[in-house]
Amino acid sequence: MSKEILIWVQVRQGKLLKIAAELAGEGKKMCQSMGAKLSAVLIGKEVAGLTGELGCLGVEKVYLADDASLANYTTEPYTGIFASIIEKVKPVAVLVGATFPGRDLAARLAGRVKGALIADVIGMSIDGDKISARRPMYSGKVIAEVGAAAGAIPILSLRPNVFAAAVKGAGAAPEVEKISTPAARDSLKTVCREIIASAGAILDVAEADIIVSGGRGMKDGANFKLLFEFAKDIGAAVGASRAAVDSGWISHEHQVGQTGKAVSPTLYIACGISGAIQHLAGMSSSKVIVAINKDPDANIFKLANYGIVGDLFQVLPVLREEILKIRAN
Amino acid sequence: MKICVIVKRVPDTEANIKIRTDKPDRIDESEISFIINPYDEFAVEEALKIADEKDGETTVITVGSKESEAVLRHALAMGIENAVHVTDNEESDPFRTAFLLGKVINDKGFDLILCGKAAIDDDTAGVGSMLAENLGLAQVLVVTKVEIAGDGKKVVCHRDIEGGTMVVEAPLPAVISCQKGLNEPRLPTIIDIKRANKKALETFDSKSYLEGFSGPRVKIGKFTSPPPRPVGKVLKGDSGTAAKELAKLLREEAKVI
Ligand SMILES: Cc1cc2nc3c(=O)[nH]c(=O)nc-3n(C[C@H](O)[C@H](O)[C@H](O)COP(=O)(O)OP(=O)(O)OC[C@H]3O[C@@H](n4cnc5c(N)ncnc54)[C@H](O)[C@@H]3O)c2cc1C
Numbered sequence A: 001m002s003k004e005i006l007i008w009v010q011v012r013q014g015k016l017l018k019i020a021a022e023l024a025g026e027g028k029k030m031c032q033s034m035g036a037k038l039s040a041v042l043i044g045k046e047v048a049g050l051t052g053e054l055g056c057l058g059v060e061k062v063y064l065a066d067d068a069s070l071a072n073y074t075t076e077p078y079t080g081i082f083a084s085i086i087e088k089v090k091p092v093a094v095l096v097g098a099t100f101p102g103r104d105l106a107a108r109l110a111g112r113v114k115g116a117l118i119a120d121v122i123g124m125s126i127d128g129d130k131i132s133a134r135r136p137m138y139s140g141k142v143i144a145e146v147g148a149a150a151g152a153i154p155i156l157s158l159r160p161n162v163f164a165a166a167v168k169g170a171g172a173a174p175e176v177e178k179i180s181t182p183a184a185r186d187s188l189k190t191v192c193r194e195i196i197a198s199a200g201a202i203l204d205v206a207e208a209d210i211i212v213s214g215g216r217g218m219k220d221g222a223n224f225k226l227l228f229e230f231a232k233d234i235g236a237a238v239g240a241s242r243a244a245v246d247s248g249w250i251s252h253e254h255q256v257g258q259t260g261k262a263v264s265p266t267l268y269i270a271c272g273i274s275g276a277i278q279h280l281a282g283m284s285s286s287k288v289i290v291a292i293n294k295d296p297d298a299n300i301f302k303l304a305n306y307g308i309v310g311d312l313f314q315v316l317p318v319l320r321e322e323i324l325k326i327r328a329n
Numbered sequence B: 001m002k003i004c005v006i007v008k009r010v011p012d013t014e015a016n017i018k019i020r021t022d023k024p025d026r027i028d029e030s031e032i033s034f035i036i037n038p039y040d041e042f043a044v045e046e047a048l049k050i051a052d053e054k055d056g057e058t059t060v061i062t063v064g065s066k067e068s069e070a071v072l073r074h075a076l077a078m079g080i081e082n083a084v085h086v087t088d089n090e091e092s093d094p095f096r097t098a099f100l101l102g103k104v105i106n107d108k109g110f111d112l113i114l115c116g117k118a119a120i121d122d123d124t125a126g127v128g129s130m131l132a133e134n135l136g137l138a139q140v141l142v143v144t145k146v147e148i149a150g151d152g153k154k155v156v157c158h159r160d161i162e163g164g165t166m167v168v169e170a171p172l173p174a175v176i177s178c179q180k181g182l183n184e185p186r187l188p189t190i191i192d193i194k195r196a197n198k199k200a201l202e203t204f205d206s207k208s209y210l211e212g213f214s215g216p217r218v219k220i221g222k223f224t225s226p227p228p229r230p231v232g233k234v235l236k237g238d239s240g241t242a243a244k245e246l247a248k249l250l251r252e253e254a255k256v257i
């Protein structure tokens, strides 16, 4: 039997998430080192049409479970389907995105197949058949090198926005194998009653390339409008410090930090954030950090690639204008 | 209604984490203080709230060294009735923890098991799911609202997903992981703390529960410090000039916009 790497290609509102291309990109690299084939697990409702796009991303085989009951992620049926594929294929690795559903699935799967759960991976190296993953621990204060114990299938969740996406090619149509939907064990049946889209947020911080984040220096909840407008025009997500969230200025889903979300955007713009250790824990792995703060001694400047000592209410509008101008050229 | 909360002892969020020079797969614990995992405080608070409404009985369980007794005492001080300490001196590993908890909890028949979204030391967010799997229970993770429904037969939760909230209904018993936003954990008073310190704990040695354990699934090779960040540039001039300069640098030098 040939070796296979399985990637979970997550679908939202009929479209593949960006992380699917990132998993395909990293998965393909791993396949080349390990002499394995790249296969995707595609689960959802009316998703069969996405197999062509997966072929363009370099996927050679698709395990497809397409059923009306699978429209939204719930743990039990998705785990059941995925586990049945793992038991048959015995993959050398399973990759999912470190999204909320991805981390849910990876952990339950690891429990079921007694796999090696390695969460929130930000780097990978392969030596022969051995995978060594790098992941932040202690909220990014250290990076751990983690591998699977002998006999355990590595089940890795990869942090979005860290790994290079597969370049779309012509791509042959992948082989498609239909997987029957195992009946969910009734005793475990969870039902998605509804999905409430969050107000105002265009992009989730965990998935965004650019984050503009506000802290206590924003002074008032109403002023977050400035950040939402900036985010809308530039194509960014809005983040926040815990001080801003705890003041009730913005909802907790925006919080970045040790007890918020860990993010790795290309660009993180911190406005009126002092740079407490718990905030840095969530964003210090951003590629480029910009700090806008009135206080020249603010800790955030120690991390920032670029800093402006000044009033965010004066800086931000000009920055927005300038970026729009530059982009228009 | 019998409610169980599982809690972990973790380094304080302020802690400056240093890697041990003699053992590069361990951190130096000598100068750090430990706290109850912040997400587990939401779980404790929620257990107390539900017990209050549904006339429930609450139990807190931890797996860990002798020192982790302190987090049980904290939960007791917040108002939890019973505490169970599974003493274990191995380096913490979610797979092992979930195995041990599964064995201990299986004996006790809870209707609801609450845990934290993730432990802020290993950041795995694995124990809740693996425990649910070991016990054959439903799970709902990263929850910001919990409502017991159907005469205590089911639970309706709001869980975080990217871009919004999913409203999920699950049968009880179930495992639920608690996220910030769920509630405001209460602060115990000095009297609460004194009372909690006098309470008896139930203690088990992990050895009596390890039969059938297949060993750790992951191996930690070593820790390294995150790469240092480059020395930054502070842009001069008035706000407008600096902002213009910044936009230019983000485009031409950093190439990120
Ligand atoms: C258990 C625990 C967990 C925590 N988890 C998190 C977490 O996940 N995320 C998090 O962020 N924090 C977290 N914290 C809180 C953290 O310790 C800090 O309190 C918090 O990050 C401070 O937020 P801030 O930087 O917005 O506010 P402050 O520290 O008050 O800083 C405000 C900054 O704004 C600047 N400023 C004011 N006005 C202006 C202006 N007009 N223009 C420009 N700059 C201005 C000031 O100079 C100052 O530097 C946690 C704390 C604990 C104890």
Ligand SMILES: Nc1ncnc2c1ncn2[C@@H]1O[C@H](COP(=O)(O)O)[C@@H](O)[C@H]1O
Residues within 6 Å of the ligand: B006, B007, B008, B009, B037, B039, B040, B043, B061, B062, B063, B064, B092, B094, B097, B114, B115, B116, B117, B118, B119, B120, B122, B123, B124, B125, B126, B127, B128
């Ligand atoms: N040693 C432990 N004892 C009891 N509960 C634990 C332990 N480790 C983790 N947990 C629980 O599982 C949650 C997730 O932890 P983790 O999977 O380590 O991120 C924590 O928030 C706790 O509620």
